[in-house]
Amino acid sequence: MKTEICREESLDIYFDRLDFLLKDFVRFAWTSGPAERVWGPRFSRVGAAVIRCEWMAVKFKLRRCALFHFCDQEIERYSREWAAQRLSWKLLRDRTPRIGTWWLNVRLRRGRPSRTIVLGNDLDIADFEQAWDDQDHESIGRLLGYPQCCRSFFEDVAVRQRCVDTVWAMSKGRENVSSDEFSRSVNGQAASNILLQSLGIRAVPHAPCSFGCRGTALLAHDLMRVAHEIGLRDEYEWLSSILSWPAEWSGLHGIAEIATPIIKICIPTDATGRKYTVRWNGTATPEEGANGLVFPFKLPSSSHNTNALVWPTSAADAAAKR
Numbered sequence: 483m484k485t486e487i488c489r490e491e492s493l494d495i496y497f498d499r500l501d502f503l504l505k506d507f508v509r510f511a512w513t514s515g516p517a518e519r520v521w522g523p524r525f526s527r528v529g530a531a532v533i534r535c536e537w538m539a540v541k542f543k544l545r546r547c548a549l550f551h552f553c554d555q556e557i558e559r560y561s562r563e564w565a566a567q568r569l570s571w572k573l574l575r576d577r578t579p580r581i582g583t584w585w586l587n588v589r590l591r592r593g594r595p596s597r598t599i600v601l602g603n604d605l606d607i608a609d610f611e612q613a614w615d616d617q618d619h620e621s622i623g624r625l626l627g628y629p630q631c632c633r634s635f636f637e638d639v640a641v642r643q644r645c646v647d648t649v650w651a652m653s654k655g656r657e658n659v660s661s662d663e664f665s666r667s668v669n670g671q672a673a674s675n676i677l678l679q680s681l682g683i684r685a686v687p688h689a690p691c692s693f694g695c696r697g698t699a700l701l702a703h704d705l706m707r708v709a710h711e712i713g714l715r716d717e718y719e720w721l722s723s724i725l726s727w728p729a730e731w732s733g734l735h736g737i738a739e740i741a742t743p744i745i746k747i748c749i750p751t752d753a754t755g756r757k758y759t760v761r762w763n764g765t766a767t768p769e770e771g772a773n774g775l776v777f778p779f780k781l782p783s784s785s786h787n788t789n790a791l792v793w794p795t796s797a798a799d800a801a802a803k804r
């Protein structure tokens with residue numbers, strides 16, 4: 483099925499979409515040495531655990547298929563484990579742009595070519611391959627266990643409107659920051675926080691339709707149960723912490739910047755003439771988080787003191803200032 487780019491349709495999501503897309507890249511920087519020392523190894527373990535749970539969920543029959551982009555060495559390593567679990571797999575004909583799962587991943591940006599691979603049982607793989615060749619996104623999403631609302635969202639945003647980034651679309655209807663219609667503030671379940679997906683940090687393998695999607699939360703819960711079952715409890719507790727940190731996504735001229743208290747990331751996004759911002763408010767800031775005066779950083783302790791001096795909080799404080 484051929485999908486035409488239609489400027490009128492694009493207006494649904496962006497006010498001023500531009501017709502170019504920057505080449506793939508993922509850049510990231512830790513906000514401090516302690517942040518990297520503590521969270522660097524944890525990010526690696528979480529990323530590996532996420533992949534393992536996504537395919538073990540097929541073994542546990544929580545989803546029929548799993549889809550990945552792997553380089554040859556990874557395929558060789560994982561295929562031994564899949565064989566031991568009696569799962570089948572198949573390399574798929576590559577599609578451009580890549581669909582059905584996250585294709586922009588820092589693991590794949592190290593100059594190693596990757597291949598698209600599906601695993602499951604033989605019958606489901608045959609169904610999947612047919613859907614893949616037909617570009618039948620509804621069937622692809624169903625076989626991968628994605629919620630129906632998110633399958634429709636993907637068809638609209640990624641297929642019909644050809645967005646490569648779904649963050650602005652999934653924040654639709656959320657409250658504006660300081661009455662700025664291009665800046666939104668979101669709360670919700672950590673399961674729908676996909677802002678760090680380019681580092682392999684994700685609770686679900688798909689693009690959620692919103693920050694409050696119930697189907698996404700249920701799938702994330704299933705994957706967490708798998709993690710607990712196969713001894714990856716620590717990794718999923720770290721994942722839960724990371725996804726609850728405050729974060730800010732902003733997109734301008736085709737570049738998205740994602741800032742968290744621990745790490746900053748730069749990746750391509752849909753090109754727009756003005757800056758769009760989504761603030762994920764989060765619920766906890768990590769101990770190693772960087773200080774700063776703007777969101778999502780925490781105020782340095784001296785700022786708290788300054789605040790207390792300006793607005794004394796008790797009668798004793800007030801008396802001391804007279």
Ligand SMILES: [Zn+2]
Pocket residue numbers: 629630631632633690691692695696697698
């Ligand atoms: Zn959904």
